[in-house]
Amino acid sequence: MTGAEPKVTLDLARESGLTADEYDRILTRLGREPTYTELGLFSALWSEHCAYKHSRILLGRLPTQGARVLQGPGENAGAIDIGDGWAVVFKMESHNHPSFIEPFQGAATGVGGILRDIFTMGARPIALLDSLRFGDPSDSKTRHLVTGVVSGISWYGNCFGCPTVGGEIAFAPEYAGNPLVNVMCLGLVRADQILRARAEGVGNPVFYVGNKTGRDGIHGATMASATFDEHAEERRPTVQVGDPFTEKLLLEACLEAMRTGAVVGIQDMGAAGLACCTSEMPARAGTGMDVDLSCVPQREVAMTPYEILLSESQERMLLVVAHGREEEIKRIFAKWELDAVEIGRVTAGGTLTARRGGQVVAHVPVDLLADGPKYTKSIARPAWQDEVERFDPLTLPEPPDYAAALIELCGSPTIASKEWTCRQYDQQVGTNTLVLPGSDAAVLRVKGTRRALAVATDGNGRQVFLDPRRGAAMAVCEAARNVSCAGGEPVGLTDCMNFGSPERPEILWQFSEAIEGIAESCRALEIPVVGGNVSFYNETSGRAILPTPIIGVVGLLEDAERRATQWFKGAGHRVALLGPESVSLGGSEYLWSRYRRLAGRLAPLDLELERRVQAAVRAVVRAGLATAAHDCSEGGVAVALVECCVTGREPVGCEATLGAGDRADLVLFGEGPSRVLITVEAPRVREFEGLMAESAIPWRWIGTTGGARLTLRVGTTTLVDTAVDRVERAWRSGFERHLA
């Protein structure tokens, strides 16, 4: 073994992020001390980021089965059968830690990583969505992060050529030291041509393809498995640097290679790079791998085996190729001017052997590497829960001027128009985007069929903080409701679980409750979870972020023509509100933006009612009755109505009367699940009423569209009567006013 390498001791193991118990386990299984290179392998593969040490057991509670599921969790991405021989492949991943350290490259490589997860499955990526969370917009650091993250996403996605069609951005001070950058990607593949990350076939050659290996990103996975302190920015060298052009070539070359049928298995060299691929791929197939690191294309001199194995250089893949078809693969990669080098073989016996020239530098059982430790740590309900739940928002004063309060709320950075970001993203390349960003869900057609996909992401950290179980359950419902509003039947879900340190019992409680909430909603709505990502250690100097599960839901429209968007289409349409009356100001955007309070209880969630409301919405959209459909979320029904008025090409006014009984700010701005606005043209009102009668859900007519004013009444009292233009200006300018 290499003479210059440090001697491996328990202290060194600790420095590498392993515990004494974990190190002991390695000694026992190997029957010797690991080499320095081997220690590096364990350090990376047994990191939280790769091994899901603290989450794997809890994640087992999520429902992952369904008639349409072609691939559940455990692969590069999940896959769902959408009919006509097509499958949609999708997944969401976080790139939070790198994006805080270096926002532009951190976000860009986040996009690059998720794109590779999709095309390793054989799918061509068709859409990206970004879920972003930042600290207080008034903080200059936030502005720097927003600008950097948005331009990083824009740069990578645009250059690669995958449209960014949706996502959300929200702000809360808890994210100041730890922004969230979660990226979701969808791709399409023929259902019988899905590829998997398995090293099948002893004797098959192993190919390294794509970018050369450098020293960038070494120990990125380990970095993402620790909390930040004031020295976080010193870790900039662990952030990778992206090259979207090479990624585009890699996409075309991989898809072309896959079409030959000569590719047996393929995995992206993402977190923990080559180490991860050379252990996970054989572990999944019950094989081993023997690779020569000196064959790995390198762009720096004198790299050690340790560095080559752990580098997180971007835009690289590991391919297992059918023996005898090496030349076909080489020819395709040469055409795209990419490296494709045979670095080893699939072996029997379940061991990863890494050599440098003639010298063995690592010799480890792949199952030991790939199947890291799993923990069930102690869980404790945080002491703060009782106090935040006890608060009654109705003890705060009512706003003296409701129009002013509404306008202010519409201009809050979380609610205001995100056009400033969207217009920096290509939204249409591929010419599939039927509904662009700005409605409840994006809709993408599936060319060659009548079908389309609706997709939305959602997550509300405030609600999850107040009640992790119900808040997370509500996030699933909302993402699914968004998809239903577009006319899509939810068929699959991916999640990205962003939490603080799982070594703290109260954080693990939040996580455990949130998983339970997601599982309950998924069971009730019959949506399988087919993949996702856990991001722990989102803490800076001991302060955790708001617990933030981000949910991505994909829905299927059998007929792309039968879809709906959220904006009013014209005057004289009747406006209906579907769903329950019950809402709450607890955790609401109104309570935060007006009173800076994060407290109270969430509105009740009735999952059976949620299911029926969504089914009713879809039935109405499919029948072609809905001229608009829009979910009520942040800002309550008042903000939802404003969004219907102002998000279309031309603003359309409306008047609406809402039920009396509760305090007016609760009625107008209170938030609660299962509520949807629908507009219907006058001649089709009876048909709509017939469908509603069948659906057995509460609903009521609340108003009519038209004119240039927005008029809102609660009972008989007119509380808002203002020019739509005025509200629109506040909504359009809010984001830039705070950030640009």
Place this chain on the structure above:
Amino acid sequence: MPRAEPFGKMLVMRFGVVVFPGTWSDCDFHYVISEVLHQPVKYVWHRDRDLHDLDCVILPGGFSYGDYLRAGAIAGRSPVVDALRDFVAQGGSVLGSCNGFQILCEAGLLPGALTRNECLQYRCQSTHLVVDNADTPFTRGLRPGTVLTMPISHGEGKYYADPETLRELKARSGIVFRYAAADGRVTKAANPNGSLENIAGIVNPEGNVLGLMPHPERAAESAMGGTDGLLLFQSLLGSLVEDGSFLKR
């Protein structure tokens, strides 16, 4: 060079869509030409020099060779663009959109340059274009002053030309499209990238090479929100049977 002929009542024009490493509007153009216009179309690899069986070559959008130098700079010196010079000299039509326009300028097939957007950000949005010159094969079916709606998607679309080039361009009616308000007025507010005189698209003196920053292929089906982009193709196909000026070869 064989020439396109009206085939019975059917107009047939043979299209080639150039693929550089990093091109991404290639599939979108291919789809519109084959599925919407029902014309024969094939992909042309960036190393190919053989364009003899084509009537119209499309240079699509994307980031050719990564555009890490200047947008279009490397592609402007590629084998296929080199071959394009003869193709153009013999009267073949070339339509360059987005990165394709940048490449045509870099290759010297069109005058001027496309520089970084004035806002220093990428811009993807719907724009209105007013037709200045309706006497090109690409705009023959339109009238001067017609307003078209097409999206843009670029980071380097700010057209620039030195005063003399601009004078020459105007003198020969080389400006084909300008960014405008919905009513056709050419205003500063309607200019999405800071282009000189709101220039969105120009044509060469012979009229057979058009470059524009907007994406006609994204406005070619009502499902995608509009069909104004099709008007360019339909004008081009119409040229096959009109006065024949397009076919002077």
